[in-house]
Amino acid sequence: MATTDATTAGSVVLKHANPSFAQTWNRLSINDVTLEVPALPATPASGAPAPELAGIEMGGGEALTGWLDAAAASREQVRVPADGETHDVVIAIDGVHAADVVAEPGARARVVVVAGPQPAGSTAGSALRILAEKGSHVELLEVVAAGDEAAFAESCGIRAAEDATVEVRHYLLGAATSVVGFACDLAGARSSLSLSTRFLTGTGEKTDMNYLARMRGCDTRCRLTFSGVLEEGASKRLADTIDLVHGGKGAKGAEDETVLVNGARIRNLSLPSVLCDEDDVEGTHGATIGSVSGEQLAYLTCRGLTDEEARELFVRSAFDDCLLHVPEAREQVLGAARAALGDEAAAELSDEAADETAWTRGEA
C-alpha cells in the first residue's frame, strides 16, 4: 500500500498516517489520517535512532514516523543516570525534532516537550523514543500550542522494562492540525503507564490522536484518560487501544474519554478498542460525548455562572492543569489561553498560576 504521494508544491502527502491499531470500516475515515507535509530534504540530517531504541514501536505509524525521522534537523540523544535525582530533559520544538531518551535502571527522568507558536503554514513535529529501563520512572509532559496557522505532528514510542513506571500528560492546546501518535510497550513485568491527554480543538481546527498501550508483561497496569472540548467547526479523531497480549497474565487496563461539544458543525470520531488475547486480565473502556447537559448548566448557573461562563470553566480547567504541571511552558500556555479565552481570562490564569507556584514553594 503506497503511503506517500509527491505533490507539485514542494510537499508530500502521507497516506494512512497515524493508523489506529485496531482497524474497522474504511468508509468511516476513522482508521488513519491523510497529511500533507513539506517534502523531505535531499539528505536527512538527524541520523538514525540509537540501536537500543530503533526497534521501539512508534505511535504515528510507518509513514509519519519515517517522515519525522527524515525531516528532523537534528537528533538529541540523552541518557539519564540513576543518581537519586530527577533529571529534566526539556525539548523545545522549533521545526521538526528527533530525540532519543534512555532512562537507565532506577533513574528518574522528567521529559518536557513544548511546541510553542510556529510560523504560519509550517509543520512542526517530533519523533520521540524513550526507553524506560528496569525500575526507572519517566514522566513525559508535552504541550502543543503551535497556533491556529501551523500544523504539528508527533510520533512517540516508549518501551517500559520490568517495574518501570511511565506517566504521560499531553496538553493539545491549539494548532490548525495536531496529529499525535503514541505507543507504549509495557514489556516488563509490573511496568505501568498512566496517561492523561487534554485537548482543546478550536474553531475549524483538527486534532488527530492515536494511542496504544501494548500490555505484554505480567501484572502490567495502564490507565488512559482523555478529555477535551470541541469548538465550532472542530474535527477530532481519537483511536485508543489497549492490547492485552497473550502471556501478559494479571494485566489490567482502563481507558476513559470525555468530550464536551461546544459548537455546531463538529465531527467527533472515537475508536476505543480493547484487544484481548489472554484470559487472566481485565480491560475496561468508557466514553462520554456530549454538550454540557441541561442539568450541569442548571447546577452551575444557580451558583451564579452564566451559560457561557459555565462552558468557559471546562476550557479553563485544561489551561489550569497544564500550568500546574508544566511551568516551563507558562508563556506558551498563556498565549494559547489568550487566543481561546481572551486577555482577561488569561491574566486571571496567570495570577492563579503565580499563586499556585508560590503556595507550592511555601511562600504564601
Added chain:
Amino acid sequence: MAEQEKATRAQVADVDRSLYDFVKPEVGYERFADGLNEEVVRAISAKKDEPDWMLDLRLRSLDIYHKMDMAPNWGPSIDGLDMDNISTYVSSGAEQAASWDEVPEDIKDTFERLGIPQAERSYLAGVGAQYDSELVYHNMQESAAQMGVVYSGIEEALHGEYEGLIHDHFMHLVPPTDHKFAALHGAVWSGGSFVYVPKGVKVEFPLQSYFRLNAKGAGQFEHTLIIVEDGADLHFIEGCSAPKYNVANLHAGCVELFVGKGAHLRYSTIENWSKNMYNLNTKRARVEEDGRMEWVSGSFGSHVSYLYPSTLLVGARSSCEYTGITFAGAGQDLDTGCKMVLTAPDTRISVSAKSLSKGGGKSTFRSEVIVGEKAERAKATVSCASLMLDDQSRSDTIPAMDVRCPSASVGHEATIGRISDDTIAYLMSRGMTEAEARTVVVNGFANPVSKELPMEYAVEMNNLIKLEMEGAIG
C-alpha cells in the same frame, strides 16, 4: 440413538450436536455447477421466471461483485472460501407446500428434528421453511391472514399484486454496492420471505423463518423483506442450521426491514450454522417517526462470521435496541456487532452486546454509531461485555463512534475479563462440579439475551451454550 433422533431442540436434555449435524442424501436434486458467472445468474433468474427488472438487478450486482474487493485491513480471513467451489443453487425439486404432509419425507423429517412443525403448532402465527435454495413450506394462521397480514415466499409475492411493492423496496436498504457479498447476494439470491403487516395491525404471535442448508459445498442466499406499516406490530424469528462438512459452505442472505411511523418490529435470530460455514449476512432496518426496532441476536455457529445488523433511524423519536450474544468456540472467528445511524431529532439507541470465547475461538465485537447533524438531542448508549473462558482464545472490542451533532449524548462502556476463581469456588462449595459452575455463570452472563427470546428459543440458546461449554475444563 433412536431417542436422540426423536428429541427436539426445545428439550433441556438436547446437548448433542447430532441434533443439527445430520445429512440427508441429495438424490434427485438439481444442483448448478460450482462457480459464479453470467450464465449461472441468468439460469437462476430463468428458473424463477422473474420480471425483467430483477434480472437487470442480478446482472448489475454480478458486475459489482467482480469489481469489488474485501477490505484488506480488517475482518476475519475468508481465504478458505473459493467461489469456484461453491454451487449457488441447489434444489430438492420439492414444490412449496402449505401443509407439512405435502413436504417430502426426508425434508419434513429434517424440520421435525429441528422442532419447526411443533413450534408452529404451539406458538407461531406462521412459518416459512427453506431447504437449500428454495422454500419448501410456507403457512400462516388464518386469523393473521384475515387481518390482512401477508407472509409468503418472496418469489411467490413477486408474481402477484405485491410486485410493485417489492420493486420499490428490494435491495433499496442494502444496495448491491454496499459490499462485495451484498453484490453477490443481489446476483444469486434465491428463496426467502416477504412479510407485509398493514397499518395498525398487531400480530399477536411471532412469525418464523427457518433456513436449513443441507448441501455440501453450496451457498444459501435467501432474501427477507418485511414491511411493517404505521402503527403495526410484529415479532419475526429467524433460525438457521446446517450439517458440518469438510469443505466451505456459504451463507450470504439479506434482510431488509421497513418499520413505519409508530410501528414496532422485533427481529430475533438464533444462528447455529455449522462450523464450516462462512456467514456473510447483511441485515438492515429503516425506522420512521416514533417507530421502534429491536434486534435480539444469538450467534453460535459458523466458521467465519461478518454480521452487523444495522438500523437507520430516520424519523423523529424513533428508537432501536440491540441485544446480542456471540459464542466463539474452537475454529471460529466471529466478527459481529451492529451499526446504528441516527439522523433525526430525539432518536434513541441502546446496545447491549455480550461475547464469549473458548477453545481458541475468536470473537470480535465491532460496531458503529453515527449521529448526524440533524439528530438533535439524540441519545446513544453502547455497552459490551466479553468473557474469556480460557487462555487460548481471543476477544476484541472495536466500537466506532462518529458524532456530528452538538446536542447529542453518546455513552459507551466495555469490559473484558474472565470468570473469577472466587465465583467458581463458591459454586463448587455448594455442590456443583467445576463444569456446572462455569455453565451456570455463562448462562447468567447470557441471561439478558435469552430473557428477550420466547421461552422455547431461550431454552434452545441455553442448550447451545451448554453444548459449547462441553470440554471447557482442562
